[in-house]
Amino acid sequence: MAFPCLPAVRPPPRAVRARGERPRGRRPALTVVAAGTRTSSGAEARGSLVLALVSQALAASQRRAVDLVTEAAKYALPSGRFEPRTLEEALMSVPDLETVPFRILKREDEYEIRQVESYYVAETTMPGRTGFDFSGSSQSFNVLASYLFGKNTRSEQMEMTTPVFTRKEEVRGETMDMTTPVITKKASDGNKWKMSFVMPSKYGPDLPQAKDPSVTIKEVPSKIVAVAAFPGLVTDDDISQRESRLRKALQKDTQYRVKEDSVVEIAQYNPPFTLPFARRNEVALEVEGVDSAS
Template sequence: PDLETVKFKVLSRRGQYEIREVESYFIAETTMPGRTGFDLNGASRSFNVLAEYLFGKNTKRETMEMTTPVITRKTQSDGEKMEMTTPVISKKLEDQDKWQMSFVMPSKYGANLPLPKDPSVRIKEVPKKVVAVVAFSGFVTDEDVKRRELKLRDALKGDRQFRVKEGASVEVAQYNPPFTLPFTRRNEIALEVERKEE
């Protein structure tokens, strides 16, 4: 079935990446165990914690629809069941050496999401933003993310309109279930950008 996903508008396409304006959305987020955002055991545990919230371990005992993607976010820093959405997102907290995984919440709830019963799950609103995105297939690894992030940052240095926003950290969006064949998997890395001053 087609799953709800984050809404965005493509502002421009470059050779290696595209610039998107992403609408605001809500996430359910948890801190991942271990030192990597893409180790199978840690990712599975975090995915299951978030799935339990989505499928009823919440104050309304409501089942929500799955969405896409699952997002893993790396940051650089000093129940009611719902529909599943994609992506799942993960981020890394540099000062704690931890990654965050998040599920995008179904848009119909807005700020009225049921509260999680598990204290390790946090609900947050992600504000509207502009990002540079590179799509790729295959399984995601830490090394691959680092390589692709450096390549995207380097490409953006030559962009005449946009630059990487100060403090921006890489975000990895994974759109497929774990059992999807590597060559058919849809993944993206994104960095928040801002318009250059004229």
Template sequence: MDLATETAKYVFPKRFESQNLEEALMAVPDLETVKFKVLSRRGQYEIREVESYFIAETTMPGRTGFDLNGASRSFNVLAEYLFGKNTKRETMEMTTPVITRKTQSDGEKMEMTTPVISKKLEDQDKWQMSFVMPSKYGANLPLPKDPSVRIKEVPKKVVAVVAFSGFVTDEDVKRRELKLRDALKGDRQFRVKEGASVEVAQYNPPFTLPFTRRNEIALEVERKEE
């Protein structure tokens, strides 16, 4: 992996199409990310059709809620898998985002992707963090050596997404989730899918300035019956 090439991906970031000034200032590393198509844009959110992708996932330890200490530990566990603590010993590139979901080594090194995604376990008030896996591997990903890391395929889905800058906090996630759910009540085409849980996608490394960070919250939706 060429260090200069990898560094350039962070020094010369890319931007998503923006809907407001806050979003226009956000930048993300020039890394592979989840493929999606924007179906429509609303005032407060946009509707995306997201292609299927594979993730490496682990449950975040620590206290309940969006725990920064637990997030750091989970990130390190997943990074170890990505950068070598697996069965094939090949370097895999970083991707974006890292995803946290809220829900009811010696080895192969992989390309890093974005986002990082986190998901909350409703029954335990826990979160799950996942790295999006490089698409070139498909289902042929190396197995993790750490039993706390799980490989899963996320099926194609439609989601409502809101982007925001700054650092992610538990209270901020709760507030933005409620606001998005309220906004979707007035949507004529889409509604929140029954049992849908909030996802938080984070695209930037920790050293990124708060106002240029890109975060997103998402809820899975479905079309309303005609």
């Protein structure tokens, strides 16, 4: 018996899904996470990064704070470098910074004689005709400080030292021998004051040159000086009186006398915020042995 031909049975067509539509009747695949762990979102990652940066910033700030305290302690704590002779000198403080090397040859009630070793300075001429007016002193100090802290040919920052020296440089007149009389022509700029910073000894003569042409680097040769210490603020009138007092005291010295061409030099050891009674200043004159001078 013949069977009738039946049409082929086709499976029902699949439903067309829109792009991104989840298949019906199927559960989404599960992501298996190990016990004790969790996934981190982008916000959590950014938060962790911020915390890490904050921690680094705090650590850097702490290091800077320690450096600042260490540097401040050099100025606040006396170094004990000078042996006080009086109560007035005992109250004077000196920052714990590198200074000019010297040894004491003799001590008197009003002064002491020192043998000073050679050293290098950065020096500039001060504006004006006086050495201790606020404007001129500040301007000269800033010029030298700029050199010390990087305004030089190596852009190198050097350590601060003490003291700051200020000295009067007498400008000699031009002498012309005439038939009669001998005429001395006075220099137009008269006396000048110079300020200098002591350079760190580790450099020796190998110091960077200043970018500011008003700053010169020079070596100060070894010398013998008579020094008298005093506290307080420095003024021109005060220096004039103390220089005269020191010269008068040295007239009685049988071992040393003031050199003929000696000019007064003032050393200031303390930063501006030091109280006047705690400041150490010194007035100095170069001297020579009486035997060597004769």
